[in-house]
Amino acid sequence: GQNIDQPTEMTATEGAIVQINCTYQTSGFNGLFWYQQHAGEAPTFLSYNVLDGLEEKGRFSSFLSRSKGYSYLLLKELQMKDSASYLCAVRNAGKSTFGDGTTLTVKP
Amino acid sequence: DGGITQSPKYLFRKEGQNVTLSCEQNLNHDAMYWYRQDPGQGLRLIYYSQIVNDFQKGDIAEGYSVSREKKESFPLTVTSAQKNPTAFYLCASSMATSGSYEQYFGPGTRLTVT
Numbered sequence: 711g712q713n714i715d716q717p718t719e720m721t722a723t724e725g726a727i728v729q730i731n732c733t734y735q736t737s738g739f740n741g742l743f744w745y746q747q748h749a750g751e752a753p754t755f756l757s758y759n760v761l762d763g764l765e766e767k768g769r770f771s772s773f774l775s776r777s778k779g780y781s782y783l784l785l786k787e788l789q790m791k792d793s794a795s796y797l798c799a800v801r802n803a804g805k806s807t808f809g810d811g812t813t814l815t816v817k818p
Numbered sequence: 819d820g821g822i823t824q825s826p827k828y829l830f831r832k833e834g835q836n837v838t839l840s841c842e843q844n845l846n847h848d849a850m851y852w853y854r855q856d857p858g859q860g861l862r863l864i865y866y867s868q869i870v871n872d873f874q875k876g877d878i879a880e881g882y883s884v885s886r887e888k889k890e891s892f893p894l895t896v897t898s899a900q901k902n903p904t905a906f907y908l909c910a911s912s913m914a915t916s917g918s919y920e921q922y923f924g925p926g927t928r929l930t931v932t
Contacts, residue, residue: 745921755922810858
């Protein structure tokens with residue numbers, strides 16, 4: 711079976727750094743994706759990890775540890791527009807299983 | 819401009835009626851997907867297709883049907899057998915179902931069945 715866990719909600723302050731964790735237990739693994747979804751809109755791609763380590767892309771970084779079934783998304787220099795839901799998704803055999811998402815609220 | 823279109827944005831139906839949701843992409847992607855999203859939850863996979871004329875059930879296929887007669891199109895029919903059809907439906911596509919190819923999502927269709 712597939713099980714993906716993320717915190718339901720997080721709050722952070724504008725300009726700060728926030729780390730959103732994702733743990734997974736899946737029958738197979740072909741990569742982990744992070745997507746951002748603003749309320750009422752479609753998800754958009756943020757990052758992809760398939761090997762252990764950190765992938766950096768501007769203000770966003772994503773880390774993966776396959777042995778621990780663990781990933782995190784790091785957002786730096788938070789802006790108000792970063793208030794959104796962040797979805798972790800694990801790909802296995804052509805299908806992606808999504809977590810329930812973490813709703814991040816950025817406060818001034 | 820390349821992208822994915824879904825229509826309509828809002829759809830209202832009476833219980834017992836079948837309804838078909840449209841999804842078209844001009845990204846030349848081989849793979850297409852249908853997801854359902856309920857409030858406060860993530861995306862759950864209904865069906866996916868890796869190539870034309872072929873598709874596989876996802877995790878919650880009961881009460882739904884699809885077709886993939888053209889590369890660009892992957893319509894989803896919500897049948898009267900679906901017990902709780904009111905939800906936000908998202909269509910997505912990707913270059914392939916393997917590798918680092920991310921999914922591109924359409925704007926979604928919000929279906930309300932009363």
